Amino acid sequence: MPRGLTQLDDRLWFPCAADALDEPNGLLAIGGDLSPARLSLAYRSGIFPWYGQHHPILWWSPDPRCVLRPEALHISRSLQKRLKRQDLVVTLNTAFHAVVDGCAGPRRDTDDTWITTELKQSYAFLHHSGMAHSVEVWKEGQLAGGLYGISIGQLFCGESMFSAQRDCSKVAMVALCQHFQRHGGKLIDCQMQTDHLGSLGAQECPRDAFLEMLYQLRERSVTADCWVPQRIIYDRNSLENRLDP
Template sequence: MSRRQMEITPELMLRAYRIGLFPMAESREARTLYWLDPEQRGVIPLDGFHIPRRLARRMRQAPYRITANQAFARVIDECAAPRPSSPDSWINEEIRGLFVALYEQGHAHSIEAWQGEALVGGLYGVALGGAFFGESMFSRADDASKISLVNLVARLRIGGFTLLDAQFQTSHLAQFGTQEVPRAYYKRLLSEAVEMPAYFPTDLAEGVLEAEIAKLRQLDQTGSESRP
């Protein structure tokens, strides 16, 4: 982890992500950003993603309306907002501004979960070639962030992505089959993924997303092994 020595721009952010670095702030009020390059990296397998049974049953009830790239700034603000388990945040004003700029340039994307007109969950991240770097998620209603993640994985598969970087392994992400891989191995995966042609699908024909989620469930049930 190194202290920032120069102004961070959206262009510098993209170069950093390409080689496996990402920035964080120590707190919401911090004025200094740090580059992180963890020894162990969390990777969510796109070919071996696990949907817990309870969540699959919940999704069949369609409790939320899911969209993509409809409320990026609101999603990042919700991710940075205080919550009982985490009163502070690594997302400060500079981080927010950089990601909003990347979104405006077409490099960052969000998934939103809506209950009526209320934004109740979502996530955001950065796309480079066939790599997607998940940054943060939030939930204001049961399973909203989990359903957003399933939706993200389905979209990435449709768009031809090969790598979903979760940065760190957590107990929350472990339930989906997230694996930790050594830094050197991660960077080999990354170097291949960023050169892959891929696109982030927002508007999809009716039934396409649902069919991909159904395929995810089928792969999960047949015990398909991931190869991160």
């Protein structure tokens, strides 16, 4: 076990997120469980689980942290064209389990997934308790993509996204950004930077800055109807104002 890595026990606690290792970046603790109470505490503390099947549970808080401000959303010209087509329907919290299953599907050349059966069960409980949410993108009645994550006040912690058809995970993110902002949401936690997220305007910030924002936003509320199951109508007319230079 690497020096400084905390071994969790049955007690409901975490070490300070700022104490995470530099290498591997952000690894904070090992063990514990995936109970809804522990997951809730983790997200409220700037910590998230990430580990492979048949491996012990690992808890992370990387530095820097990848975040996306809804008002800073970038939309490429190709994505703009996709969004202006009329063949997609976007909904909120109408097919949470199907979205998680889509995110847990095999990726490219591997059959492995970090979304284990135990994690699915825990996220399902959080969904039923009103803490975990999904955005679904439909084409001709079939689920074409989506994303899911955890809401903490005015912060949304994105967990995973998938596309069964081209760009549909990006469409889900555009819809989430517009909907979340309209209802008082301020920040989307993307955890770790990728080219996919960077193309949408996600940026890295120091972990200390992220934690400071988290501690403030988790105590503030979005509007009461933010997470009610519904169809999301994203504003196509505003898309031209979000184009990348």
